[in-house]
Amino acid sequence: MLESKKKKIQLKEHISIGVYTAIYFIICALAAGLTVLIIPGYSYAFIPVITSLLAGTIYMLMVAKVPKFGAISIMGSIMGIFFLIVGRFPGATVIAIVISILADVIAYLFKYRNKVGVLFSYIIFSYSLIGPVVPMIFFPSFYQDQLIEQGRDAAYIEGVFQSVSEYTLIILVVSILIMSVIGGVFGQRMMKKHFEKAGIV
Template identity: 30%
Template sequence: MPQLGGGMEIFMKNKLNGRDFITIGIFNAIGIVIYMAASFAMATTVIGGFIASGVSFMVAATVYILMAVKVKKKGVFTISGTLLGLIALSGGHLPHAVFAVIGGIICDLIIGNYESKGRIVIGYGTFALADFLGTVIPVILFGTTSFVERASKWKMSEAQINEALSYFKVSWAVGFGFITFILACIGAFVATRILKKHFEKAGVI
């Protein structure tokens, strides 16, 4: 019986509670604002639009990583991916929403119990990569019609649309995907260094 009680205590300790959800909500609100601002800034050029996910997650890394290590429980990035997915869904981007959620789930699985900073960095990079793939793979697999329609609404010129379409190829997707992953990992690595140097000493974590 003592073993059962101890196991239940560990389970409850690792389960997200009300305070955790509030923390996740607050940090996601900040992270999403940074993500959106960086994405819009990068989208002013065609190439920038393709690396927007990487740059956005690199810039927002400190917010997301601080959130994750404060809560330190499975499900943090699944919820974060779901929130990003809801934003994508509100804009009519269902595939992007699905990839965001899947990316969050995979990220949580990679990070595990937060015992390895390396796994946190790789998990976060995967989270960003999934976000990028959600914007590119559907166009490569199912055609460019939906992208052209959205691009017209974004007031992109015909020349810009044609330039963007030239990058919707597997080879370019692999290249931009790699860049996205590396940028996000750099952001996460820097974030872990900042957290180590400042936040832990301040007793924030």
């Protein structure tokens, strides 16, 4: 029984997850604030990139403090529920939940200890925020029809949307990859520099 109790997340850890998710949420909001105004409308797509750069430390701290299956999933799911409540694209919630569970599974396979494994899990987790951007990249037909109704050349419009969407997607995927590696390594260095020394972890 003691064994099963150890594996399941306890009340104490639920509270820790809540506290860390709050800080993660604030970092997302900060990243959104920094990003949104650079190119109005368009740079909205790059909020996940800045978040992945900044949120590495909090992720590493949470994994170290709650090294159990569920912590990462709960953090990602809460962000997903938030997307739903503020009325973003509803699929964003599903994307956030599925990707964070995937990140959780990867970290679990590495027993939440292996540095490279946890970094890999953080890279995957960084993609969980991509949901609100999806309608912009994958469903331009929603708003491309209106352009055609206004008398634009259909083939031209489709070409434009396809190429801009493709480039945006490639830039987005690659830059999240790079930024999450930087953010994750920074986070792991911070863990070593501060938290391990202070005996918090």
